[in-house]
Amino acid sequence: MGIIEPYNSSSPAQGRIAVTGKDADRFSFKVPTLRNVELTYPYFHDGEAETLREAVAVMGRLQLGWNYSAEELNDMVAFLKTLTGERPAIALPLLPASMDRTHRPEPFK
Numbered sequence: 271m272g273i274i275e276p277y278n279s280s281s282p283a284q285g286r287i288a289v290t291g292k293d294a295d296r297f298s299f300k301v302p303t304l305r306n307v308e309l310t311y312p313y314f315h316d317g318e319a320e321t322l323r324e325a326v327a328v329m330g331r332l333q334l335g336w337n338y339s340a341e342e343l344n345d346m347v348a349f350l351k352t353l354t355g356e357r358p359a360i361a362l363p364l365l366p367a368s369m370d371r372t373h374r375p376e377p378f379k
């Protein structure tokens with residue numbers, strides 16, 4: 271994230287570098303599928319983009335060095351909305367019951 275212009279937000283997250291410690295992984299984020307993206311507000315790893323239009327405008331500027339016109343943004347948002355369909359039902363796995371001596375999670379540093 272931030273190939274042409276750096277990504278500025280109030281979130282301190284810097285992506286995969288937090289796990290690997292490698293500078294090449296700075297601002298590397300897992301990108302969710304764009305299928306049903308119309309239904310999955312808010313956008314980006316920190317949820318800073320509140321609308322699809324804003325997310326597309328940010329993508330254009332930061333990733334491609336391009337300022338899209340209002341009409342181009344309308345067209346791209348209209349295209350992204352064609353990716354809306356039935357939402358898959360996701361069954362979460364039932365984990366073994368936890369006990370007092372169950373290992374506690376260790377959050378990323």
Ligand code: HEM
Nearest residue numbers: 271299301302307310312313314315325326329333334346
């Ligand atoms: C006009 C072209 C593009 C459109 C319409 C577009 C659209 C989007 C949208 C809607 C998201 C938000 C996904 C979500 O949070 O659910 C996203 C995220 C992302 N896109 Fe793009 N994108 C474009 C170009 C690019 C390019 C050229 C790159 C890389 C070279 C890129 C890399 C990413 C990354 C890394 C994220 C995740 C960012 C984060 O979570 O902080 N995108 N894109």
